[in-house]
Structures are given as C-alpha cells and as structure tokens.
Amino acid sequence: MPDRTLITATDLYGYRYTSDPQLSPDGARVAYVLTHLDREEDEYRSAIYVVPSDRGAEPRRYTYGAKRDTTPRWSPDGRGLLFVSDREEKPQLYVLPADGGEARKVTSAPNGAGDPAWSPEGTRVAFISRTGVDPEEEPKDIVVLHYTEAHFKDDAQGIKRGRGHLFVQELDSEDVTQLTEGEDDYAEPAWSPDGEMIAVVSSQDPERAFRRYSDVYLVPASGGQPTKLTTDKGPSFAPAFSPDGRTVAYLGHADPPxxxxxxxxxxxxxxxxxxxxRPLTVGWDRSASNEDVNSDSRFGANDGGPVWSPDGACLYITATDHGATRVYAVPSGGGEVQAVTGGGRTVYGFSIAGNRLATMAAELLNPGDIYVSALDGSGETQLTRVNAAFLAGLALSAPEAIAFTSTEGAEIQGWLVRPAGYREGERYPLVIEVHGGPHTAYGHAYFHEFQLLAARGYGVLFTNPRGSTGYGQDFTACIVKDWGTRDFADVMAAADWAEEQPWVDRERIGIGGGSYGGWMTAWALGHTTRFRAGVTQCLLSNWSSFYGTSDIGPMFGEWMVGGTPWDNPQGYARMSPITHVAQIRTPLLVIHSEEDHRCPVEQGEQLFVSLSRLGVPTEFLRFPQESHGLTRGGKPKRRVENLERIIDWFDRYMPAGT
Incomplete structure (x- = not known):
C-alpha cells in the first residue's frame, strides 16, 4: 500500500459531495447531484449523474457546464429528467431525455425559478419564483428599501426583496401562470394525484416576525384563492399528498408552551x-429531521420526507437517534415507528419508487455516497464511491465513540479523534469542539476540520451536551431559558474526561465552536481558566443586541431567554457572554462573516473590542461577503483560509509536538 499523506487545509478541494438521490419511477436508476470545488474559479460546480440501481454500470454524467445543475426530478413516466441550472446566471428549469441528450430550457422567470414539482400527468411543472423585484436593477441603483414588517432579512437570502410565489409552467408551450400573489411567501409545492390542487407552505400569521408559524395551504392548479389546510399552532411544512389524494402528510409541531x-x-x-x-408520532421521543447532524463536508439539498409508500400504508421520514440519522417507517393509520436503515450513518436524503429506497448517507470517515435497498432496508447496495480513491491516499484518524456521566446523572455521548501518528506514552494537546444550534448534534458524519486538527498533532473531542437533539425531548429542552448551566456542566465534564486520558496534556486543552458553539466557547472562557486557547466563530455574544439585529432575534430571544430585553433585562444580560467578558483571561480568536444575518458581525465586534480593551490576547477575522454558513458553503478560498487561521491560533498558544 502506498504511503498515506497527512491531510491539509487545501485537501478541501479534493472532496466530492453527493446529494439529492432520486429514484426513477420504475426504480431502475438513481439520479443525484455531484458537487466539487473549483479551485481556479473559487466556486462550487454541480452536475447531475445517473447510476443503475443494480450497480450494473458505472455512474454516468448527464449534465455539463461551468456552473451548478441541481434538483433532479424524474417525470412521472420516467422519460424526462427535470433540473435547476444557473448556467444563464438566473437559475431556471431545464428538462432532458431520461437516456441523456440535450437539455431544453423550460422557464424564463425574470428572477429565476426553483423548488420544481412535476404535475402527475407530466405536462406541467410547478415552481417558486420571486416577484416584486426588478431583475435589471443593480444594488448601486437602489435609493431606499422600505419595510413595514420586522422580519426583513434572512441569512440564506440576505436583505429580503420581493416575495416568493407559486407558478405553473406548461411544458408544451411558453404559457406560465402565477397562482399566488400578495405580501406572503409560498414554498414547497406538492401536487395532488389528480393534478387539481397544489399544496404549498406559507406563513401568514400576523405575528410571523416574532414566532415564525407556518401552515399548509391548498391552491387550485387552475387558479383561485389559497385555502388554509392546517389549524395547529407552530410550524407546518413539507406537505405530501397520499396516493389516493384524500390526505396530506406534513411535518411540524403545535408549539406547546x-x-x-x-x-x-x-x-x-x-x-x-x-x-x-392527526399526529402520528405521539409517544415516539425523537424529532423528524435530516438536518440535525453537523458536518462541514456536505453540500446540496436533500429530502427528509415525509414520503408515502406506493400503497399509502406507510410514511417515511428521517430522524436522528444518538448521533445517527436513519430512515423510519410510520404507519399512516397510526402505530409503532420502525427504523428502516441502520448502522453508524447519517442519512441526509432519500427517495422511494415501488419497493425501492435510495439514500444519501455519510459516515465518520466518508462525506457521503448513494445507496439503494428494498423498502424495508434489506439488500442494500452501495452505488457510488465518489471519494474512495481520494481518501485512500490520506492518513485519516478514525473517531472513537465515547461516553461519560455529567451532573444530574446525564449520560453524554461523544467521539474522540486521536492525533495522527499517535504513540503510546506521548502527550498531546486536545481541542474540545462544541456544535451549533443548540438543537442539533454531532454524529456519524465526516468533518474535514477535525481531521485537519488531528493531522497537525491535536486530539479532538466532540460531544453532544444537553440541548442536543437525538436523545429525547427532555434532553433537548432542558436548557431553555437556562443556557450556561447544564450544557456548560457537560462541556466541563468533557474536559474532565479528557484530562483522565493518559495521553492528553491537561495544560494544552483548547475549545472551539461556531454559532451556539461559539457562544459556548466565549461563555466557557468567561467562567473558567482551564482552557489554554479558544476559537469562537459566528457567535452570539450579546442577547440584547441580537434581539434586534438577527434574522431570528425576537423569536429566538423570547423563547430561549424569555420575554423581551426591556421586560427581562436581567435574563438577557445573564445569558450573554459579553456580560462576563471581564473574567476572560484565555487567548481567544474571534471569527465572523460580514453578511451573517443569523448572528450579525456586530456580535463578534463587541467581543473583540472588549477583549482588546481588557488586554486579553485576541485577534479578529472578518470574512467579507460570507453568511452564517461560511464553514459549510462559503467561498472555497475563504474556507481554506479560515481553517489555516484556526490551526495557527492553536499552534501559537498550545502547540503540538512540545
């Protein structure tokens, strides 16, 4: 076997990311998206690939171009493949023959088209496009933006302009019909089996800026007023018609107080x-989602359900349990929830056709591949190995599952990555990583950053403290209005566990994380001097200013802290790391993105300026034009720079090899 090389930050360019597996109607083929990083152009490139379900042939590339082709959707008869492409600047819908060939442009929406859905007879396509925006207007030409609603920005979109509305395009002509209008956004179209109705998701709650409720609406495909279908409080989303059209399934909750x-x-x-x-998962203490498990090594959209079985007897969803995201079957008439997929994996997306199930799944040492099995999970076949050759040349460190007991008897799960070239009897520095959320999790997914730290001689310990998902409702909700107590105790229990390992140098333990993990990093350093160095990314440092500057500020603050900053100033101050900044002595690197609308850059500025005034060793990295998702989808060069700066900081204050 040839020698394996230690991983570097620039190995980020070597990965390939699979996403959005879509079975053809006969189950014979799977279309999926394959994304890579274009180093020269500093961009992401995506193409549609198709692979036979029986692994009888190698995957075949279906689309070519210099930009992104995504969202493959088979026509109901299996003869066409619809996809979204930005090859002409604005994303539009295209369709190509199922056996390959020249793609035909379907839409010419002035502001682009997305979220496509075939009509059941295959002659129409529903999609979402923004209205109320002049597509020719340049940012420099804008005189003023006028808002009357408090929710005027979004981390994914930036400052909001216009509204997303539902359209239907005829495929045999240029006829396109706008079905919704007004000052409400619509998303996630799903056709009824008879082609008469389209289910969509919309938030029309007068208080939507402060609590983000949403509902499922039915829109007549021939035109007419949307009709509200759901009646419960809270979010309702991801609608899916039953095969007989009599029922709509969706995900959500009733926002119990x-x-x-x-x-x-x-x-x-x-x-x-x-x-x-009717709730179908009452008594099943897990949350239906495919977005829980964190990773810096995946790219593209994936479907987490619900998806109906062809006979309507079952619905399929994804959910995370102890760090593994699986596909689950739920009887549509009520009954026990059963796991369909198993093992140490995270399923980020799936589709169903006939008696077959296609999944995109990641593992601790694999960013993700496409698999196919019977609908009950049996007879699974791996259809792709997109990173096998690349990973075979790298000296990776396999994460080891660990567990320990924290305060109140809480059992905490985690994973330990030993330094590359680990030798018994030697002592090494270690970094404790804290995930974002807080209602997400670490788990069976690949992390380039963690492997890079290991390659540079650091151990890495990543855990799921209380507040994480995948361990039940009580475990998740117990930190509400009480950040910095149970969750902080769990992080410190992780540090205790690390210090008990004979190879860990207790004088060289660092801490880092992003978003909520960035909050915890700053919080921890304001309450203990046990850590030698810290790195906080895109953090929340001041709940009071976050309330008025974040795209989720009022909603998140009023729930997580309680009340408003003027009604509960003590609570907002207590849970803010900036309140405790004078107690920080540990060198802290502050990293933030200038277009972060989730935790705005002013949150990092406050912490950096305060630490500087206090004389604490600190530096501030600002990444222009990047959002809250820098580490997952930022410009490749900035992602590499970010990784190098993190390593350099720990090398400076707790170097490996000493």
Whole structure:
C-alpha cells in the first residue's frame, strides 16, 4: 500500500459531495447531484449523474457546464429528467431525455425559478419564483428599501426583496401562470394525484416576525384563492399528498408552551377536505429531521420526507437517534415507528419508487455516497464511491465513540479523534469542539476540520451536551431559558474526561465552536481558566443586541431567554457572554462573516473590542461577503483560509509536538 499523506487545509478541494438521490419511477436508476470545488474559479460546480440501481454500470454524467445543475426530478413516466441550472446566471428549469441528450430550457422567470414539482400527468411543472423585484436593477441603483414588517432579512437570502410565489409552467408551450400573489411567501409545492390542487407552505400569521408559524395551504392548479389546510399552532411544512389524494402528510409541531421551539418535530396528517390534523408520532421521543447532524463536508439539498409508500400504508421520514440519522417507517393509520436503515450513518436524503429506497448517507470517515435497498432496508447496495480513491491516499484518524456521566446523572455521548501518528506514552494537546444550534448534534458524519486538527498533532473531542437533539425531548429542552448551566456542566465534564486520558496534556486543552458553539466557547472562557486557547466563530455574544439585529432575534430571544430585553433585562444580560467578558483571561480568536444575518458581525465586534480593551490576547477575522454558513458553503478560498487561521491560533498558544 502506498504511503498515506497527512491531510491539509487545501485537501478541501479534493472532496466530492453527493446529494439529492432520486429514484426513477420504475426504480431502475438513481439520479443525484455531484458537487466539487473549483479551485481556479473559487466556486462550487454541480452536475447531475445517473447510476443503475443494480450497480450494473458505472455512474454516468448527464449534465455539463461551468456552473451548478441541481434538483433532479424524474417525470412521472420516467422519460424526462427535470433540473435547476444557473448556467444563464438566473437559475431556471431545464428538462432532458431520461437516456441523456440535450437539455431544453423550460422557464424564463425574470428572477429565476426553483423548488420544481412535476404535475402527475407530466405536462406541467410547478415552481417558486420571486416577484416584486426588478431583475435589471443593480444594488448601486437602489435609493431606499422600505419595510413595514420586522422580519426583513434572512441569512440564506440576505436583505429580503420581493416575495416568493407559486407558478405553473406548461411544458408544451411558453404559457406560465402565477397562482399566488400578495405580501406572503409560498414554498414547497406538492401536487395532488389528480393534478387539481397544489399544496404549498406559507406563513401568514400576523405575528410571523416574532414566532415564525407556518401552515399548509391548498391552491387550485387552475387558479383561485389559497385555502388554509392546517389549524395547529407552530410550524407546518413539507406537505405530501397520499396516493389516493384524500390526505396530506406534513411535518411540524403545535408549539406547546412547555417546550415551544424546542419541541420535537412530528409527523402529521390532515384530510384534504379539511378537518383536525392527526399526529402520528405521539409517544415516539425523537424529532423528524435530516438536518440535525453537523458536518462541514456536505453540500446540496436533500429530502427528509415525509414520503408515502406506493400503497399509502406507510410514511417515511428521517430522524436522528444518538448521533445517527436513519430512515423510519410510520404507519399512516397510526402505530409503532420502525427504523428502516441502520448502522453508524447519517442519512441526509432519500427517495422511494415501488419497493425501492435510495439514500444519501455519510459516515465518520466518508462525506457521503448513494445507496439503494428494498423498502424495508434489506439488500442494500452501495452505488457510488465518489471519494474512495481520494481518501485512500490520506492518513485519516478514525473517531472513537465515547461516553461519560455529567451532573444530574446525564449520560453524554461523544467521539474522540486521536492525533495522527499517535504513540503510546506521548502527550498531546486536545481541542474540545462544541456544535451549533443548540438543537442539533454531532454524529456519524465526516468533518474535514477535525481531521485537519488531528493531522497537525491535536486530539479532538466532540460531544453532544444537553440541548442536543437525538436523545429525547427532555434532553433537548432542558436548557431553555437556562443556557450556561447544564450544557456548560457537560462541556466541563468533557474536559474532565479528557484530562483522565493518559495521553492528553491537561495544560494544552483548547475549545472551539461556531454559532451556539461559539457562544459556548466565549461563555466557557468567561467562567473558567482551564482552557489554554479558544476559537469562537459566528457567535452570539450579546442577547440584547441580537434581539434586534438577527434574522431570528425576537423569536429566538423570547423563547430561549424569555420575554423581551426591556421586560427581562436581567435574563438577557445573564445569558450573554459579553456580560462576563471581564473574567476572560484565555487567548481567544474571534471569527465572523460580514453578511451573517443569523448572528450579525456586530456580535463578534463587541467581543473583540472588549477583549482588546481588557488586554486579553485576541485577534479578529472578518470574512467579507460570507453568511452564517461560511464553514459549510462559503467561498472555497475563504474556507481554506479560515481553517489555516484556526490551526495557527492553536499552534501559537498550545502547540503540538512540545
């Protein structure tokens, strides 16, 4: 076997990311998206690939170009493949023959098209496009932006302009019909089996800027007023019609006052004609989601359900349990929830056709591949190995599952990465990583940053403290209005566990994380001097200013802290790391993105300026034009620079090899 090389920050350019697996209607093929990083152009490039379900041939590339082709969707008869492409600047819909060939442009929406859905007879396509925006207007030409609603920005979109509306495009002509209008956004279109109705998601709650409720609406495909279908409080999203068209399934929760935003997302059904929604996952103490498990090594959209079985007897969803995200089957008439997929994996997306299930799944040492199995999970076949050759040349460190007990008897799960070239009897520095959220998790997913730290001689310990998902409602919700108590105790228990390992140098333990993990890093350094160095990324440092500057400020603050900053100034101050900044003595690197609308850059500025005034060793990295998702989808060169700066900081204050 040839020698393996230690991983570097620039190895980020070597990965390939699979996403969005879509089975053809006959189950014979799987279309998926393959994304890579273009080093020269500093961009992401995506193409559509198709692979036979029986692994009888190698994957075949279906689309070519210098930009991004995404969202493959088979026509109902399996003869066409629809996709979204930005090859002409604005994303538009294209369709190509199922056996390959020249793609035909389907839409010419002035502000682009996305979120496509085939009509059941295959002659129409529903999509979402923004209206109320002049596509020719340059930012420099804007005189003023006028808002009357407090939710005027979004981390994914930036400052909001216009509204997302539902359109239907005829495929045999240029006829396109706008089905919704007004000052409400619509998303996630899903056709009824008879082609008469389209289910969409919209938030029309007068208080939507402060609590983000959403509902499922039915829109006549021939035109007419949307009809509200769901009646419960809280978020309702991801609608899917039953095969007989009599029922709509969706995900959401009823926002109960005792758990609120921290409530498990459940699976629900509601009659198409209207009526009382029925929860199907009551008593199952997990949350339906495919977004829980953190990773810096995945790219692209994936579907987490719900998806109906062809006979309507079951619904399929994803959920995370102890760091592994699986596909689960839920009887549509009610009954026990059963795991379909297993093992140490994170399923980020799936689709169903006939008796077959296609999944995109990641592992601790694999960013992700495409698999196919029977609908019950049996007979699984791996269809792709997109990173096998690249990873075979790298000296990776396999994460080891660990567990320890924290305060109140809480059992905490985690994973330990030993330094590359680890030798018994030697002592090494270690970095404790804290995930974002807080209602997300670490788990069975690949992390380039952690492997890079290991390659540079650091151990890495990443855990799921209380507040994480995948361990039940109580575990998730117990930190609400009480950040910095149980969760902080769990982080310190992780440090205790690390110090007990004979190879860990207790004088060289660092801490780092982003978003909530950045908050915890700053919080920890304001409450202990046990850590030698810290790196905080895109953090929340001041709850009071976050309330008025974040795209989720009022909603998140009123739930997580309680009340408003003027009603509860003591609570907002207590849970803010900036309040405790005078107690920080540990060198801290502050990293932030200038277009972060989730935790705005002023949050990092406050902490950096305060630390500088206090004489604490600190530096501030500002990444222009980047959002809250810098480490997952920022410009490749900036991601590499960010990784190098993190390593340099730890090398400066707790170097490996000493």
């Amino acid at each position: 005792e758990t609120g935003l921290s409530t498990n997302t459940g699976l629900w059904t509601v009659p198409t004609e209207g009526g009382e929604p």
